[in-house]
Each structure stands twice: as C-alpha cells, then as structure tokens.
Amino acid sequence: MKVTLERATLLKSLGHVHRVVERRNTIPILSNVLLHAQGRSLMLKATDLDLEVLETLPADVQQGGGTTLPAHVLYDIVRKLPDGAQVSLDSAGDTGQLVLRSGRSRFALQSLPESDFPDLNVGDLSHHFSLAAGDLKKLIDKTQFAISTEETRYYLNGIYIHTLEVEGRAMLRAVATDGHRLARVEIVAPAGAADMPGVILPRKAVAEVQKLIEGLDKEVAVDMSTTKVRFTLGDVTLTSKLIDGTFPDYARVIPNGNDKRLVVERDSFAAAVDRVSTISSERGRAVKLSIVDGKLTLSVNNPDSGSATEELEVDYDAQPLDIGFNARYLLDITEQLDSDTALLKLADPGSPTLLQDRDGSAALYVLMPMRV
Amino acid sequence: MPSTAYLCRDCLHEAAGEEVAAARCPACGSPRRLSHPERDALSIAHVDCDAFYATVEKRDNPSLRDQPVIIGGGRRGVVATACYIARTYGVKSAMPMFKALKACPQAVVVPPDMGKYARVGRQVRALMLELTPLVEPLSIDEAFLDLAGTRRLHGASPAVLLARFSRRIEEEIGITVSIGLSYCKFLAKLASDLDKPRGFSIIGRAEASAFLADKPVGVIWGIGNVAQARLASDGIRLISDLQRMDEADLIRRYGPEGSRLWRLARGLDARRVSAARETKGISAETTFEADIADAETLTRILYGLCERVSRRLKNQELSGCGVTMKLKTSEFRLLTRSRSGLAPTQLTARIFAAARELLTKAIDGTHYRLIGVGISDLRPADEADRGDLVDETVAREKATEAAVDRLRERYGQDAIVSGLVFGSDRDRHR
Numbered sequence: 001m002k003v004t005l006e007r008a009t010l011l012k013s014l015g016h017v018h019r020v021v022e023r024r025n026t027i028p029i030l031s032n033v034l035l036h037a038q039g040r041s042l043m044l045k046a047t048d049l050d051l052e053v054l055e056t057l058p059a060d061v062q063q064g065g066g067t068t069l070p071a072h073v074l075y076d077i078v079r080k081l082p083d084g085a086q087v088s089l090d091s092a093g094d095t096g097q098l099v100l101r102s103g104r105s106r107f108a109l110q111s112l113p114e115s116d117f118p119d120l121n122v123g124d125l126s127h128h129f130s131l132a133a134g135d136l137k138k139l140i141d142k143t144q145f146a147i148s149t150e151e152t153r154y155y156l157n158g159i160y161i162h163t164l165e166v167e168g169r170a171m172l173r174a175v176a177t178d179g180h181r182l183a184r185v186e187i188v189a190p191a192g193a194a195d196m197p198g199v200i201l202p203r204k205a206v207a208e209v210q211k212l213i214e215g216l217d218k219e220v221a222v223d224m225s226t227t228k229v230r231f232t233l234g235d236v237t238l239t240s241k242l243i244d245g246t247f248p249d250y251a252r253v254i255p256n257g258n259d260k261r262l263v264v265e266r267d268s269f270a271a272a273v274d275r276v277s278t279i280s281s282e283r284g285r286a287v288k289l290s291i292v293d294g295k296l297t298l299s300v301n302n303p304d305s306g307s308a309t310e311e312l313e314v315d316y317d318a319q320p321l322d323i324g325f326n327a328r329y330l331l332d333i334t335e336q337l338d339s340d341t342a343l344l345k346l347a348d349p350g351s352p353t354l355l356q357d358r359d360g361s362a363a364l365y366v367l368m369p370m371r372v
Numbered sequence: 373m374p375s376t377a378y379l380c381r382d383c384l385h386e387a388a389g390e391e392v393a394a395a396r397c398p399a400c401g402s403p404r405r406l407s408h409p410e411r412d413a414l415s416i417a418h419v420d421c422d423a424f425y426a427t428v429e430k431r432d433n434p435s436l437r438d439q440p441v442i443i444g445g446g447r448r449g450v451v452a453t454a455c456y457i458a459r460t461y462g463v464k465s466a467m468p469m470f471k472a473l474k475a476c477p478q479a480v481v482v483p484p485d486m487g488k489y490a491r492v493g494r495q496v497r498a499l500m501l502e503l504t505p506l507v508e509p510l511s512i513d514e515a516f517l518d519l520a521g522t523r524r525l526h527g528a529s530p531a532v533l534l535a536r537f538s539r540r541i542e543e544e545i546g547i548t549v550s551i552g553l554s555y556c557k558f559l560a561k562l563a564s565d566l567d568k569p570r571g572f573s574i575i576g577r578a579e580a581s582a583f584l585a586d587k588p589v590g591v592i593w594g595i596g597n598v599a600q601a602r603l604a605s606d607g608i609r610l611i612s613d614l615q616r617m618d619e620a621d622l623i624r625r626y627g628p629e630g631s632r633l634w635r636l637a638r639g640l641d642a643r644r645v646s647a648a649r650e651t652k653g654i655s656a657e658t659t660f661e662a663d664i665a666d667a668e669t670l671t672r673i674l675y676g677l678c679e680r681v682s683r684r685l686k687n688q689e690l691s692g693c694g695v696t697m698k699l700k701t702s703e704f705r706l707l708t709r710s711r712s713g714l715a716p717t718q719l720t721a722r723i724f725a726a727a728r729e730l731l732t733k734a735i736d737g738t739h740y741r742l743i744g745v746g747i748s749d750l751r752p753a754d755e756a757d758r759g760d761l762v763d764e765t766v767a768r769e770k771a772t773e774a775a776v777d778r779l780r781e782r783y784g785q786d787a788i789v790s791g792l793v794f795g796s797d798r799d800r801h802r
Contacts, residue, residue: 152726368760
C-alpha cells in the first residue's frame with residue numbers, strides 16, 4: 001500500500017475512528033486501525049468488537065492494499081504534524097513496518113496484517129429507514145444523560161429505541177433510565193421505521209453517534225436487525241451491536257395521576273437550584289422544594305457546611321408540599337427542556353414526579369424524589 | 373526499695389510513712405505494689421487482656437490450667453494465642469501450627485471459639501465503660517481509656533481506679549489484664565507491655581525520653597519491618613538516634629512522617645482517645661483448609677460470607693453502597709476488586725450479586741487460599757433497598773430475606789439454607 005493525502009483530512013477521519021479503540025487492550029490487533037487503499041480513496045476502520053467505525057476519504061493512491069497501525073500512536077503523530085502538510089504512507093515490502101513521511105519527518109511504525117483485523121459479522125440488516133440528523137440528535141441528546149452505568153442491570157446501559165402508535169400516528173420513541181430518572185422523547189416515525197424491532201443502543205455507540213452527528217446537516221441512514229444497527233452519517237459508517245436484553249416496561253413508571261401542578265420559569269428555577277446546591281455535600285445532593293400557594297422555597301441543609309435557601313414565585317395552587325430531589329438530576333432535566341416554562345406534576349414526597357415543557361412537547365421526564 | 377507511698381494492687385491498701393519500708397504489703401502481705409511519683413497525675417491508660425483466648429479457655433476448663441495451651445487450628449492454621457506456659461517453649465502468636473507443635477509437642481490445641489471471646493470481650497468492655505465513656509477499642513481484647521476528669525466521680529485517681537478495675541476483672545470475669553498508665557496513648561501502650569501478665573506499669577512525663585532512648589524504632593506504631601529497614605539504612609536504629617536529630621532534618625528526609633517520628637521519640641503524642649470510632653465498613657473473610665480454584669466452590673463460599681455481612685448490617689441497622697471482593701492466592705498475592713455507587717443495600721442477594729460479578733471477572737484458574745467480601749460507604753438502614761423506578765425485584769428479595777431471618781431467629785441459623793450453598797456436589801449432603 002502506498003498512498004498520499006492531506007494531513008487535515010487524515011486527522012479529521014482518524015479523530016472519528018480512533019476514539020473507538022480502547023486505550024488498553026489485551027488483544028494487540030484491537031489497538032490498531034485498519035487502513036485500506038483502493039481506487040482514489042483510503043478507508044479507515046476501527047473496532048472494539050462491539051462497535052465499528054468506518055470512514056472513507058479521498059487520497060492519492062499509488063499502490064492499493066491494506067495494513068493496520070496502532071490507532072492512538074498514528075493519531076498523535078498526525079496531530080503533531082504541521083498544518084497543511086502532505087502525509088505519505090508506504091507499507092511496501094514485507095517488513096511488517098509502515099513508513100510515514102511528511103516534510104522532513106519520517107516514522108517507521110510496526111504494523112499488523114490486514115487479514116488479522118476482526119470483522120463484526122454484521123449479517124443481514126433487515127430494516128432500513130432514514131431520518132434527519134437533527135431528529136436523531138434530539139432523540140439522543142434528550143435521553144442520553146439518563147442511561148445507567150450499572151452493569152448488573154445491563155439492559156439499562158443504553159437507549160431503548162422503538163416505534164409505537166400514539167393517537168393514530170406511528171411514533172419513533174427513545175427512552176433511557178437509570179432507575180432514578182427516566183427520559184422519554186419521541187418524533188414522528190420516518191417512513192419504513194414503523195415495523196422496526198425495539199432495540200437498545202449501547203451507551204458507547206450513543207456517545208459516538210452523538211459526536212459524529214455534531215454539525216451534520218443531512219439525512220442519516222439507519223439499517224438494523226434485531227442484533228445490530230448501522231448509522232451512515234455523511235462519510236462515516238458506524239455499526240454497533242445492540243444490547244441483548246429486555247428493556248423494562250417503562251410505561252408503568254410514568255405517573256398519570258399526579259394532580260399537583262407546579263409551573264416554574266425554567267432558567268430562574270435551574271439557576272436557583274444550582275445556587276443552593278453549591279453547599280451540598282458530594283454524598284447527599286438533595287435539594288428540598290417547599291411549595292405553598294404561589295411560592296417555592298428551595299433549600300439545602302448540609303450539616304458539614306451550612307444551609308442555603310432561595311425563594312421563587314411560581315404558579316401553584318394545590319395542597320402545600322415538601323419534596324426532595326437530587327439537584328444534579330433536576331439540572332440535567334431542566335437543561336433538556338426546550339420552552340421557557342417548565343411543568344412539574346407532583347403527587348407526594350415519596351412518589352415519582354413528572355417534568356416536561358409546559359406546552360407539552362414531545363419530551364417527558366420522570367424523577368424519583370429523595371428523602372429530605 | 374521504693375521510698376515513696378505505694379498502693380497494694382491486691383488489697384488496694386495505701387501504704388505510707390513507715391509501712392513503705394516493708395517488702396510486702398502490711399495489710400495482706402502481697403508484694404505487688406504500685407508506686408510512681410506521677411502516679412496520680414496520669415490519666416491515659418491502655419488495657420490489654422493477657423493471652424486472651426487462652427485465658428478464657430483455661431477459665432472454662434480448669435484441667436488446662438497447668439498445661440501449655442495453644443488456640444488455633446486447621447490443617448494449616450497459625451497460632452492465634454499461646455498461653456504463658458506455651459510461650460516459655462518459644463511458641464508465639466501467628467506462628468504456623470506445625471512449628472509451634474515442634475517447639476512444644478505436649479501443648480493442648482484448642483480450636484478458637486470466636487463467639488465466646490466476643491462475649492467475654494464485651495463484658496470487659498462493659499466494665500471499662502463504667503470507668504469512663506472514653507473507651508477506644510483497638511481489638512476484641514484491648515482498648516485505650518481516657519480517665520481525665522473522673523476523679524470526682526469515682527472518688528479515686530485513675531491509677532487507683534485501674535487497680536480496682538483489674539481486680540474486678542479477675543473476680544467477676546475470671547481473666548487477667550495488664551495495664552499501662554501514662555499521659556499519652558503511645559506510652560500507655562508501651563507501658564501495658566512491660567510486666568505482662570497481670571501487669572501495671574506507669575510511665576511518667578519525667579522519664580519518657582530516657583525510657584524511650586534505648587528502644588528500637590520498631591516500637592513506634594506504624595514503623596514495621598520495611599520502615600525499620602529504611603531508617604536503619606540511614607543509621608537510625610534506636611529512638612535515641614531520632615532524639616539526637618533535628619526536626620527539620622527529619623522532615624526533609626521523610627516528609628510529615630519525619631515530624632511525627634521526631635515528636636514520638638520525645639514522647640509527644642497528641643492523639644486523643646476517641647470513643648466514636650465510626651464503622652467504615654463491614655467485612656467477612658475465610659481462609660480455606662486447602663487452596664481452591666474452582667469457580668463454583670468459591671461462589672458458594674462467597675455466598676456464605678455475603679450472608680454474614682448482610683446479617684451484621686441488619687443487626688447494626690446499616691446499609692452500604694460499595695462492595696469489595698478480596699482474594700488471596702496461594703502465593704499470598706492479594707487481589708481486591710470493588711464496585712461503588714450501588715443503591716444502599718443490606719440484602720444478601722444484592723451484596724452477593726455485586727460480589728459474584730467481581731469474583732467471576734477475577735477468577736482465572738489461579739488457586740486461592742482466602743476469599744473475603746466487604747461493604748463500605750455505609751448509610752442508615754432506612755435508606756436501604758427502597759427500590760427505584762425500574763427495580764422489579766427488590767420488594768420480593770426484601771420480603772424473602774425478612775422471612776428467612778425470622779425463621780433463623782426462631783429455629784437457628786441452619787434452619788433454612790440457600791440451595792446455592794449445597795452446589796451440585798449433592799452426594800456430600802445425602
């Protein structure tokens with residue numbers, strides 16, 4: 001393989017693929033990125049055996065072929081090359097080495113054969129649809145924070161994406177929960193999506209899609225089976241295994257009898273929560289909401305450092321109520337709300353609370369209270 | 373012959389004036405006298421039970437009284453405690469059993485009964501707490517006591533009080549203790565070791581430096597073999613070597629530790645006796661009779677340990693959010709794996725789920741000699757196992773364990789046992 005290309009294009013693509021490669025690997029080939037030159041382009045591919053990212057970029061190919069190189073080393077080298085440099089990669093000869101030249105720099109890198117590089121064995125992807133990048137971004141951004149990291153309940157380590165009929169319309173819905181909070185958002189299901197299987201997209205794939213979608217202004221093609229999913233995001237293709245598990249029946253968790261309506265101005269509410277929680281301890285991040293007729297008092301009491309309170313004027317005319325929440329969780333949710341006023345539907349200090357935009361947009365959040 | 377007033381430790385007679393000249397107590401004839409110029413000015417004590425386990429066993433079985441007794445056991449056990457008779461043959465704590473029996477073949481070996489020792493330890497502790505609320509237990513059989521300001525309450529100085537206390541322990545509990553009295557913890561602990569058993573030693577402020585001078589640096593707490601070797605390579609072997617040095621110089625060489633050494637070498641120890649030693653975690657571990665590599669066997673033993681941890685959590689009304697699993701290989705390499713950030717739990721099922729996950733990842737065919745499990749990041753019990761939005765099993769697990777606990781309370785620990793404990797090795801249990 002002999003190929004020459006611009007540093008900037010190579011760096012951008014390596015930036016996309018090298019993140020997939022784990023820093024520490026017991027299998028040497030998994031530390032490597034696959035490079036394959038053909039026609040007028042160079043293909044880069046990296047995998048961690050659960051997730052695979054592939055990108056094709058224009059290059060001047062003098063000789064086709066492929067090899068694999070340590071992904072992070074290659075990325076670091078290219079990153080440190082001067083702006084506007086040309087990079088040539090040459091794996092000529094059977095030396096097991098690749099020579100990278102740029103300007104007056106020359107690197108000889110240990111390579112491993114292309115044939116050793118693992119394949120995800122994607123198999124047949126039975127369902128296909130496409131959606132606007134903005135829609136996919138919305139589904140991910142608004143739910144991603146609620147994904148669980150707890151390994152015992154592995155089926156919560158991702159976003160549950162599925163379709164269902166709501167008031168006669170097919171909707172594509174994303175749900176994530178860690179048991180303490182739940183996020184649910186939906187869009188009108190794109191054509192072809194209605195019969196897709198319900199799948200759990202793992203958090204690492206979610207994070208990568210989230211980065212790759214940044215600034216993208218195109219349709220994203222989605223191909224999936226019950227075990228794998230592929231996103232085509234511009235020049236990058238991301239293929240991931242899906243979590244093999246059953247997502248819990250989340251509909252049971254969404255309270256529909258909460259009749260105490262609290263309407264707050266979102267930004268001032270979030271800012272006040274943030275302020276009073278400054279003095280909370282790392283361990284108990286509880287903020288107490290005391291609500292009486294038109295007035296909300298936020299308070300934090302930390303025996304080690306002191307206390308804080310702040311009052312807000314709110315729209316509330318139900319029975320007075322004291323309820324506690326994790327301040328971080330409240331902020332995570334308010335950050336995802338779109339409109340200026342937020343609606344909290346409360347029941348009692350021990351029951352889950354519902355949060356959403358006042359105008360009842362497509363996103364809905366459930367939050368477990370804390371004891372205060 | 374001391375010329376100052378003294379206290380007879382047997383009859384608590386205060387001898388003064390001409391009586392002092394007599395070799396024995398004029399009241400009871402005992403030679404065990406306690407005298408020290410600073411006797412009534414000191415209030416930090418260290419109380420240490422003498423050969424605790426062995427003494428308890430001798431108390432309960434008088435036929436053992438004049439025989440060398442070793443508490444310990446198991447095929448590859450070590451000596452937990454050796455009685456004073458056995459010690460004259462060179463038997464020491466932590467010595468491998470086969471070595472101990474080579475040194476003293478006629479020794480009677482008694483397997484330890486930890487439950488009994490814990491009960492006796494609690495009785496001793498209760499008597500300590502009658503003297504002062506400031507009791508800081510170091511282990512089952514030793515504690516620091518701060519008796520400052522108790523003179524008016526008890527109508528006696530700490531020294532007299534402690535002499536009474538040690539007599540009471542002998543009469544009421546039937547074991548003996550050794551007492552060290554000083555003005556700080558460091559010296560009180562050293563003092564209790566001076567004339568064991570049934571000892572009572574006093575180290576006052578005036579003699580602290582001179583007393584320490586000829587002791588090896590190893591007597592300082594926290595200076596083990598490694599630190600000792602490091603100090604020795606710098607020419608520091610005795611505490612007098614430290615006393616000769618400049619504090620600034622020691623700090624330059626050893627950092628904050630240097631300052632600590634400098635101070636302790638002069639008998640300066642500002643640590644307080646604190647009763648409220650918060651429980652940071654609860655753990656249980658076991659060493660196997662023979663090394664084990666088999667995952668199923670390890671898992672089974674792990675379950676039993678999780679039950680023990682859970683039981684102690686429930687008894688102490690605590691729960692925890694972090695689980696640590698620990699293995700020791702046959703080469704004594706220690707391996708610990710932990711998981712934090714769990715929802716507060718006190719359930720065997722939850723602790724076991726986390727611990728098993730850690731175990732499964734860790735085992736690779738290596739032979740292990742020990743397994744342990746612990747829970748940390750403790751919280752009050754009322755925060756435990758309250759479930760969350762999607763927790764579908766916690767209520768059932770909680771009810772199951774509550775039922776099992778009730779059965780065990782009524783019919784004993786073995787009344788109901790998890791099937792997992794039997795494993796697939798059915799024949800053994802037929």
